[in-house]
Amino acid sequence: MTEAPLIGIIMGSRSDWETMSHAAATLDALCVPHETRVVSAHRTPERLYDYARSAVDRGLKVIIAGAGGAAHLPGMTASMTRLPVLGVPVESKALKGMDSLLSIVQMPGGVPVGTLAIGKPGAINAALLGAAILATHDEALAERLDAWRARQTADVAVEPFD
Numbered sequence: 001m002t003e004a005p006l007i008g009i010i011m012g013s014r015s016d017w018e019t020m021s022h023a024a025a026t027l028d029a030l031c032v033p034h035e036t037r038v039v040s041a042h043r044t045p046e047r048l049y050d051y052a053r054s055a056v057d058r059g060l061k062v063i064i065a066g067a068g069g070a071a072h073l074p075g076m077t078a079s080m081t082r083l084p085v086l087g088v089p090v091e092s093k094a095l096k097g098m099d100s101l102l103s104i105v106q107m108p109g110g111v112p113v114g115t116l117a118i119g120k121p122g123a124i125n126a127a128l129l130g131a132a133i134l135a136t137h138d139e140a141l142a143e144r145l146d147a148w149r150a151r152q153t154a155d156v157a158v159e160p161f162d
């Protein structure tokens with residue numbers, strides 16, 4: 001993507017990329033300019049601070065944050081920017097992502113994180129939701145999103161067998 005990114009996809013570790021790549025692929029399909037970064041709440045707190053604090057001035061409109069385990073990244077990001085933050089609970093080995101989900105979804109009133117499903121569906125839906133947010137002020141993107149949804153509907157078979 002050569003255009004300035006409108007959506008930032010951040011994740012706590014390179015190990016989250018397998019999940020978060022689905023968010024990037026979905027934004028690619030909708031031609032939404034985005035960037036991807038590893039930003040850990042625990043291991044790189046200063047990188048997180050710099051990323052969240054500079055996000056508005058850099059022109060980002062939405063942040064998608066994926067993390068697993070004690071998943072503080074989405075909530076900490078939301079605490080430092082007024083941009084909408086969409087949280088993706090990455091499936092963990094020990095607790096299958098229930099830890100990630102509960103860490104992300106149970107924000108105290110006042111600091112919202114829009115929490116999606118665990119794993120790949122959540123990553124895809126975070127991208128679709130981010131695109132839908134942008135589409136409220138971007139008619140061309142709204143049309144691409146409508147077309148994406150129409151293709152999905154057309155792809156659903158009537159019979160459950162070949």
Ligand code: RP5
Nearest residue numbers: 012013015016067068069090
């Ligand atoms: C979290 O810890 C990351 O978001 C990742 O899901 C999890 C494990 O990270 P690695 O040990 O694989 O780097 O911070």
